[in-house]
Amino acid sequence: MSDLAATEKLLGSYLKDRRMKLDPAAFGLPTERRRTPGLRREEVAQRANISPTWYTWLEQGRGGAPSADVLDRIARALMLTDVEREHVFLLGLGRPPEARYQKNDGVTPRLQRVLDALDPSPAVIRTALWDVVAWNRAATVMLTDYGSLPPEQRNILRYIFLDPRARALQYDWESVARFVLGAFRVDAARAGAAAEVERLVGELRRVSPEFEAMWRDNEVHGAHGDGVKHIRHPVIGRLAFEFSTFAVDGRTDLSLVVYNPATPDDAERIKSLLDKQQRPQALDDARR
Template identity: 40%
Template sequence: MDDFRTSELGAFLRARREQLPPAEPSEGAPPSRRRTPGTRRSEVAARAKISVEWYTRLEQGRGGHPSTQVLDTICDALQLQPGEREHAFLLAYGSGGVLYEDLSASAQSHLQRLVDQLAPWPAYIKSPSWDVLVWNTPAARVLTDYAALAPAERNVLRILFLHADSRRRIKDWEGEAKRTVATFRTELVRWGDRSARATTLIRELTQASEEFRTIWKLNEVGQLGEGEKTLLLHDGTFATMRYESLSLDAYRGLGLVTYTPDQP
């Protein structure tokens, strides 16, 4: 396992441990003082039947390559949910395949036809690092006028954290911010995106946005999936829409996001 994955796995396990409530003290035992939140490393190691020393090195990025069986027991000990467990295994063992680099003219044209055919409902296609690559006219009208932005700025996270208008236009901005960052982290690992553009995005958002920096440190994972979002429209009214996020098998790592009315 390379140094990057080792470090990221250790940070993720530590974050999940610190979110796990500490074990209840046994009856009659004196209360203990804790210097850090959550469950102790010794408690996790005992549940996973591994040494505290080795588990400590693993969290510190010095533990080497855990076997699938050992990692499975650690996930059990940390009470990880299915998505979190998948994330831990992807951090440990990586993701195969090659991501797209740049869309060819024919691919761009094909994907543009795809989102155009979904009108009158907003739709766009994004990369694992949430660059908006293709969008239709309703998306530009309801979500963001992507054509008015420089290509490097057509990124959902940049818009969400660096454009002040997004806080006004998204009713539950805080919830949307946490959900988007959790999905972003998951997709970078799932698709093995270690591109310079993804690294630069994380660095610049960390430097420019205190909100992003705080949420990123939580080391949470998730997926966009489907749900509802309430947006302020240009006429001053709010509209609640259902969104769906779908993977495009023909374009590894790309995702289609669509919006439809909440009520038929």
């Protein structure tokens, strides 16, 4: 059996297994006179708006390579979780699905503990729309205090273009702003969040002439997984960071960005500043 045939068989077997685990009653479908558990193939095909014959062939491992759109519709029809949907894409296309925007108010405690363990490297978790939903103490001290901002203002584009502190922090603000905007375009397009992007972009175009001009330039930057960032910190001076962007397992809509101090000296200066800021807090806690 060829690799392609084996993959098609795995996909078909998985789709069949998921279909047979669904309860027809939960979809308002009659449950009597069903010879096998789960939904019928034609019921899944109807929910996915595809041909019943083709869906049958997919389950039988002879339907050919489905498109990402078809796999997405089948995933919705089968009520797959995000992890199950990713598995279907890996079986059907050999790659995970593109990031899909979800409205996020935070992350799991496990992810927050991962961020906290990265000190003194500033680290944040952002959505496809570059809303920051989690951060560690080093990010608060080195980048900006996201916790002091209202949730709707914890957006990297808003920070770069509207906050004077962002300009003071950067050595070449315009280059950074263009880079951020070009990378944002790519992430937002992948996420399929047109309505949310339109609202954010519309607001920034109205209040920032520089954003308006850069947005009209239509630049995109796809290779933004890693690089070097220089900042001018108001207390400890110039610092360099090697930054890397990572996918969050099981959450294609989130990215982890880590700014690793480029030299041991930079790391020690950050540690020293974090320690100094922690000591007054510890004294306050002891007095209570």
